[in-house]
Amino acid sequence: MDRVHRLKSVLWTIIGIAAAVGMTRYIFGLGATTNLTDRVPWGLWIGFDVMGGVALAAGGFVVTAIYYIFRREELHPIVKPAVLTAFLGYLAVAFGLLFDLGLPWNIWHMIIFWNPHSPLFEVGWCVMLYLAVLLLEFSPVPLESFSAWAKIRSFLIKWKLVLVILGISLSTLHQSSLGSLFLLTPYKLHPFWYTPILPILFFISAVYLGLMMASWESLFTTHVYRREKETSLIAHLVGAARWVILLYVIVRFGDLFVRGQLGSLAEINYYTVMFGLEITIVAIVPFILTMIPKVRDSNPGQWFIASFGVFGVVFNRTVTGGLAHLVQDGASRYIPAWTEFIVSAGVVSFMAILFLFFVEHFKVWEQRAADPSVDPEKLPEFDKASNASIGTPLLAGWTKNSLIFISAAAVGLMFMSGKKVASQGIDSTPVSQARGCEVLMVDGNLDGYGVKFPHAEHITRIGSEPEKCTVCHHMNLPGDSQTECSNCHSEMYQSVDAFRHDWHASSDGANISCFKCHDKGKPKDVDSAVECSECHQDLIPAGATIKVDQYNAPGYVDALHIACIRCHETYIDTVANRKIDECSSCHKGAITPENKKFAEIVMTKVKAGKFQITPEIKKDRE
Amino acid sequence: MKHQPDGKTVAILTDVTKCIGCRDCVVACKQTYNLDKDVPRRWSNDDGLSSRNWTSIIERENNTFVRKQCRHCLEPACVAACPVGALQISDEGPVIYDSKKCMGCRYCMLVCPYGIPRYDWDLAVPFVRKCIMCFPRLQEGKQPACTEACPVEATIFGTRDELLAEAHRRIKAEPDKYINKVWGEDEIGGSRVLYISNVDLSFLTYGKNYDNKSVPSLARPAMNAVLPTFATMAGTMAGVGWIINRRMKNMQTDELEENQDNSSSAVSSDEGDSNNG
Known part of the structure; x- marks a missing residue:
């Protein structure tokens, strides 16, 4: 029983951490606990929990079909566990959906709001119905222990064949419909996977997986409970499975050939590698191994074959569900967060605990799996250090597992990233090495407005050595990811001293006399002053039209925001070598009456608080 | 609408x-x-x-x-x-x-x-x-x-x-x-x-x-096939189940009468069908 106890400890640890993540997900939302994005709305929780869960439960309909319909009596020992696994598999799907759905309390909506055109509607209904069928199919096992229910039990056993046929038909539908789900994503799913016969491929691989899963489950439980190994039975199952997978491979490649995709398999890229990996795991390795009688009939060999088969199909579902989706240029690929992995593992672990509960308390196998903890002969246990009683072995087990669960949940909470939970703006990125993205979306001035930031371009300009990164990524305030753009590009935001009169007049500054600029005998104002370019020939090009009528001129950003489109359309991009801190690089040439009129209209609008292009402006522009 | x-x-x-x-x-x-x-x-x-x-x-x-x-x-x-x-x-x-x-x-x-x-x-x-x-x-x-x-x-x-x-x-x-x-x-x-x-x-x-x-038109053939598939699968399973059941019953009576093993025919029909699911 040591193996059972060890297994339970591991399972409760996983469930504990998953519970912490689950709590966070319900309080702070999906963004806090997943790496899903607007581009990748479905991730691991659908790809593995739902797609994989349904596929893993395929053992139920395959085994019951072989046993009850084709009457292969030798399957008898694995029928009940297969039905139980199928039931738990679907329970896992429903359970996993409670985390993945945005509004999980509306999960029942499908019962009253109908859209029969939706493949997901069909999958949902089949899963609900099949879950009910499986419950009825399996309930005679636990009901055996309650004599009051004997009538109902015998009724269920009498109608078992009907339930089995119903179960097989429902399974056929939704196993294939899981494939139909992706018929609606012709532009996202890579052509290696997208095919009109997706439903058929999904169904064949589900049958294959059903056989593999039944074998794997037998191998696993006989190992954990040290039961007698069912080697010859498994050899039969995997033997049958290899012909199913052969059929699958023929159909799959036939389809690729018909659609003319076979040639593109020769290139080496992400998708061909994924495809090759998938076919190798799901088909080639198990097929070759099953063809060798020595391997097929040995326990370790069967472990290999069944594990490859099971993992292969689940991998296929995950790839179809997300990994093989095409990515737009510049977008990063979705990689599940650790929180997503742990919730998936938690759901599976919870189902495993339920499985162990059922086999220990009811006659799922010929012989109930005896847990020593419920053995009345066993004496109470004592803590080795304090010598305090920790109760009977059963109670001690509960205490221990509860402690494991709670500690694991605490550890899980500890590891939740506060930043991610808060979901505020762009998440910080590690600065160890520049990722070399072309363009990032950053809230450059921490004012809530995102701008496009050419990161790669900045690296080229500043340098890629680690110490150069600190030019932006070092002197930050707490919570910042980078120095504000305006720290360097100050000239874009600062208003400009158009003319520093004080400085020109001061003895600490230019120290020039009034009459150097202003004509004698006239009021000392703008009109009596000489042009700046009289002195500053190097700074202001000939023909510049700067007239200093105020000391302060708007900064570049403000100037452009006042009259943006006019400048954009007519002027700004035509200026070569424009310097944004030098007004005159644009403002040169004569002020035309049109320019002046336009500027006046714009300025009145700006002063009135609303800048709108009126028919007047429009006319003027034309 | x-x-x-x-x-x-x-x-x-x-x-x-x-x-x-x-x-x-x-x-x-x-x-x-x-x-x-x-x-x-x-x-x-x-x-x-x-x-x-x-x-x-x-x-x-x-x-x-x-x-x-x-x-x-x-x-x-x-x-x-x-x-x-x-x-x-x-x-x-x-x-x-x-x-x-x-x-x-x-x-x-x-x-x-x-x-x-x-x-x-x-x-x-x-x-x-x-x-x-x-x-x-x-x-x-x-x-x-x-x-x-x-x-x-x-x-x-x-x-x-x-x-x-x-x-x-x-x-x-x-x-x-x-x-x-x-x-x-x-x-x-x-x-x-x-x-x-x-x-x-x-x-x-x-x-x-x-x-x-x-x-939506891409998924329509598959969606239209749903109910026919269900009916076909249920019918096939019921039919096959009935035939095999009957044959096995006959075989059991044969066995009682002749007392000889005759299960090879059931095996061959089985393998063909399990491939089709």
Whole structure:
């Protein structure tokens, strides 16, 4: 029983951490606990929990079909566990959906709001119905222990064949419909996977997986409970499975050939590698191994074959569900967060605990799996250090597992990233090495407005050595990811001293006399002053039209925001070598009456608080 | 549902060559629906759309601005995908969303060929968000807020027939200015939001080769096969079960009579069938 106890400890640890993540997900939302994005709305929780869960439960309909319909009596020992696994598999799907759905309390909506055109509607209904069928199919096992229910039990056993046929038909539908789900994503799913016969491929691989899963489950439980190994039975199952997978491979490649995709398999890229990996795991390795009688009939060999088969199909579902989706240029690929992995593992672990509960308390196998903890002969246990009683072995087990669960949940909470939970703006990125993205979306001035930031371009300009990164990524305030753009590009935001009169007049500054600029005998104002370019020939090009009528001129950003489109359309991009801190690089040439009129209209609008292009402006522009 | 016929349905035509990129449409949209301030998030796409921005302006080369919004397809993938019918085509035409029905499966986001629907990833009670072509305003007899706000009439509102005619008229009048194509007229089943442009707009989709088949039509054969498959499978299983059962009963009586093993025939029929599932 040591193996059972060890297994339970591991399972409760996983469930504990998953519970912490689950709590966070319900309080702070999906963004806090997943790496899903607007581009990748479905991730691991659908790809593995739902797609994989349904596929893993395929053992139920395959085994019951072989046993009850084709009457292969030798399957008898694995029928009940297969039905139980199928039931738990679907329970896992429903359970996993409670985390993945945005509004999980509306999960029942499908019962009253109908859209029969939706493949997901069909999958949902089949899963609900099949879950009910499986419950009825399996309930005679636990009901055996309650004599009051004997009538109902015998009724269920009498109608078992009907339930089995119903179960097989429902399974056929939704196993294939899981494939139909992706018929609606012709532009996202890579052509290696997208095919009109997706439903058929999904169904064949589900049958294959059903056989593999039944074998794997037998191998696993006989190992954990040290039961007698069912080697010859498994050899039969995997033997049958290899012909199913052969059929699958023929159909799959036939389809690729018909659609003319076979040639593109020769290139080496992400998708061909994924495809090759998938076919190798799901088909080639198990097929070759099953063809060798020595391997097929040995326990370790069967472990290999069944594990490859099971993992292969689940991998296929995950790839179809997300990994093989095409990515737009510049977008990063979705990689599940650790929180997503742990919730998936938690759901599976919870189902495993339920499985162990059922086999220990009811006659799922010929012989109930005896847990020593419920053995009345066993004496109470004592803590080795304090010598305090920790109760009977059963109670001690509960205490221990509860402690494991709670500690694991605490550890899980500890590891939740506060930043991610808060979901505020762009998440910080590690600065160890520049990722070399072309363009990032950053809230450059921490004012809530995102701008496009050419990161790669900045690296080229500043340098890629680690110490150069600190030019932006070092002197930050707490919570910042980078120095504000305006720290360097100050000239874009600062208003400009158009003319520093004080400085020109001061003895600490230019120290020039009034009459150097202003004509004698006239009021000392703008009109009596000489042009700046009289002195500053190097700074202001000939023909510049700067007239200093105020000391302060708007900064570049403000100037452009006042009259943006006019400048954009007519002027700004035509200026070569424009310097944004030098007004005159644009403002040169004569002020035309049109320019002046336009500027006046714009300025009145700006002063009135609303800048709108009126028919007047429009006319003027034309 | 009593939908308007395709020609009479409401539509929006955006002339990319006219857009000056002032974003008044974005502002009008946000004001109409009281949409929150938007900050760049890990999950946002770089097209400017988010659960708080239902329309956006995308800057392209040479000072070209392209407004992105829900295309309100004639045969929308999202409406076909939604298992609870939370996304519907309204009688007036726009594709609208009923947050009371939604259960948050996000299948609509997965199937949209334009990648339009966005999600409230940061909220504990999240909804799917997208442009609804100002459905409430249409019912009041007004035009959408964005088309009303546009200062240069780069994006205009009307019936689909009118706007298609206008689009073709503009292209014909200035064939050098425009690419000879009305985006949204036919591809992927056609849409209610149309574009004419001087730049290629295939970036609005996934940049792939589109045909004129609508997305829902791709899944239709499989969906139509559902009930027949169910009946066939149930019938086959019942039939096969009955035959094998009968044969085994006969065999048992034979065995009792002749007392000899005769199970090989049952084995061979089994293997053939298990391959077919």
